[in-house]
Amino acid sequence: MKTKAILLESLTIEQLQQLIGTSIKNGISELHKELETKNYNEELLTREETCKFLKIDSSSLWSWTNKGKVKAYGIGARRYYKRSELLESLSLLKK
Incomplete structure (x- = not known):
């Protein structure tokens, strides 16, 4: 049985930094790949989802x-909204 335990006592600071850095890079890489495949920006939302x-x-x-x-985009009586255009329509408020 293989466990994923790390003994911090046996690691140097440099080894710990490298381990954390590698883990973060892998996590960011996986997230980036997931976002590319799902392409959230061009997702069409229904009226209810948009609300x-x-x-x-x-x-x-x-x-x-x-x-x-x-x-809004429509097919028949149905209306759809692009997520990317909804985000673009947001404007920065002045203080």
């Missing part, structure tokens, strides 16, 4: 769509 994503009411979404603040 949950923006944490708003459906009447606010309807109003913002009519005012042109957010872009």
Whole structure:
């Protein structure tokens, strides 16, 4: 039986730093690969998903769509919103 235990007493500071650095690099690499394969930015959201994503009411979404603040795409009576465009429509507020 193989365990993944690390005895910190037997490691030097440099070895510990290298171990932590390698672990972080591997984690970031895996996350980057996952984000590339899923391509979250071009994901289409339904009205309900968009409201949950923006944490708003459906009447606010309807109003913002009519005012042109957010872009909607449709097929028949269904409406979809691109996640990337929703993020782009956010604006920085001045203090």
